[in-house]
Amino acid sequence: MMNGLEALIFDVDGTxxxxxRDGHRRAFNQAFADAGLDWVWDEALYGELLAVxxxxxxxxxxxxxxxxxxxxxxxxGDFVKELHRRKTEHYVQLLETGAIGLxxxxxxxxxxxxxxxxxxxxxxxxxPENVTTLLRxxxxxxxxxxFEVVAAGDVVAAKKPAPDIYTRALEQLGLPxxxxxxxEDSDNGLRSALAADLKAVLVTVGSYTEGQDFAGAPLVVDxxxxxxxxxxxxxxxxxxxxxxxxxxxxxxxxxxxGRPVL
Ligand code: XBP
Ligand code: MG
Numbered sequence: 001m002m003n004g005l006e007a008l009i010f011d012v013d014g015t016x017x018x019x020x021r022d023g024h025r026r027a028f029n030q031a032f033a034d035a036g037l038d039w040v041w042d043e044a045l046y047g048e049l050l051a052v053x054x055x056x057x058x059x060x061x062x063x064x065x066x067x068x069x070x071x072x073x074x075x076x077g078d079f080v081k082e083l084h085r086r087k088t089e090h091y092v093q094l095l096e097t098g099a100i101g102l103x104x105x106x107x108x109x110x111x112x113x114x115x116x117x118x119x120x121x122x123x124x125x126x127x128p129e130n131v132t133t134l135l136r137x138x139x140x141x142x143x144x145x146x147f148e149v150v151a152a153g154d155v156v157a158a159k160k161p162a163p164d165i166y167t168r169a170l171e172q173l174g175l176p177x178x179x180x181x182x183x184e185d186s187d188n189g190l191r192s193a194l195a196a197d198l199k200a201v202l203v204t205v206g207s208y209t210e211g212q213d214f215a216g217a218p219l220v221v222d223x224x225x226x227x228x229x230x231x232x233x234x235x236x237x238x239x240x241x242x243x244x245x246x247x248x249x250x251x252x253x254x255x256x257x258g259r260p261v262l
Contacts, residue, residue, distance in 0.1 A: 001118070002250045003262050006179040008113055009169050009198070012124035012131055012152075014185030014206040017100050017138055020050060021208065024126075027091035028055070031083050037070040047208050053125040053188050054159045056084045088127050095133040102138050103204070105224025105231075105243060110146060112246040121149035123169040123182070123193075125159045128152040149173055161188040166196035178257055181249050187212040200253040202244065205234060219252050 013019045025046045032039040039062070041049065052061040059080050063071050072079050094100065113120055122131055131152050135144040144150075149172040156164035170177060181200045182193040186209045193201045194216050203220040205212075214220045218236050225231030225243030237255075241248050254261045 001179075002116060002246070003254050003259055004179060004257060005118065005181060005200075005250050005253045007119035007121055007173055007175055007181075008109075008249070009121045009123050009166065009173075009180050009182045009193075010147075011182070011184045011186075011189045012122060012134065013126055014209060015103070015183055015189070015204060016106055017102050017134060018206055019100055019126075019134070020046070020206075023094060023100050024055070024087075024091060027087045027094060028059075030090040031087035034086050035070075035083060037068070039068050039070070050186075050208055051188075053161075054153075055087060055127070056080050057159065059083055088129060092129055092133045095130070095137050098137045100134065100138060103206075103223060104226050104229055107139055107143075108226065109224055109244065109246060110143065114146060116246055118246075119173060119175075120147045121169045121173055121180075122147050122151060123165045124150075124152045125165065126153060128155075160186075161191035161195065163192055163195035163197075166193050166198055170196065170198075181253050184217075185209050187214060190214055190217050200249075200256040202249060202252065204244075218256050 010016055021043055025041055028041055049058050049062055052058045124131060128150065131150055132144055136142045149169050151165050151169040151172060156168055158164045166182065177197040180198060181202060182198045183202045183204065184190050184193055185204055185206045190201055190203055201217050203214050203217045204223050205220060220234040220236060221244060222232040222234060227243060230242045231244055238248055239251060251261045
């Protein structure tokens with residue numbers, strides 16, 4: 001424990017790794033092609049569709065708002081589920097190549113958390129298999145064992161920005177929100193964490209989430225940074241630190257909960 005801080009809860013897509021543009025988006029397009037559909041989600045359209053979390057929900061939203069050719073007229077049946085299953089197959093195959101690594105500073109921070117004896121958890125909208133495969137292949141070592149809790153995907157009915165997945169992660173950790181820091185990349189993710197009463201939230205903005213509304217986040221940066229890759233603080237206070245380390249997160253957490261910054 002560090003001055004009341006006991007665990008970090010990480011989002012996955014856009015936070016641990018920049019997975020959306022060249023990972024998930026490509027896998028969706030491959031699944032559409034497999035199914036003989038002429039649907040193509042280019043980078044701009046995908047950026048709009050990311051407003052809806054959850055791959056199945058995103059496909060349904062696309063069907064509703066764009067009415068693309070090839071959608072079964074007599075209701076959906078397993079059409080969307082089957083498309084999403086194929087998409088997940090393609091995405092997992094891509095992850096297994098090691099093509100998607102961690103964002104700068106993530107492995108360093110994970111190591112600091114472990115060295116300090118704090119606990120690690122995941123709270124994500126993505127499919128559980130995507131998380132385990134990413135953690136097994138994104139670094140030189142298998143990072144999956146580092147995470148005590150992986151709360152992911154359909155284990156909860158309501159996805160981000162609903163609080164459910166963060167509430168599930170807290171339940172599985174057996175910790176109250178005030179003992180944790182959450183790390184997110186998007187407005188949906190921030191709203192989900194805040195709704196679960198997690199007040200100490202770091203937002204590391206990504207290319208798809210810059211410019212979103214991060215009101216309520218005590219600290220917003222353009223990434224975790226590294227000693228040779230200084231971070232830009234977009235809102236909040238990093239006390240002059242050149243990058244985000246565990247001490248910076250403990251200081252943010254202490255300020256949020258009115259504790260002395262040790
Ligand atoms: C991001 C999401 C996910 C992914 C796609 O999750 O909203 O839906 O875009 O993954 P988070 P699936 O930022 O919470 O990690 O197709 O498996 O849903
Ligand atoms: Mg995210």
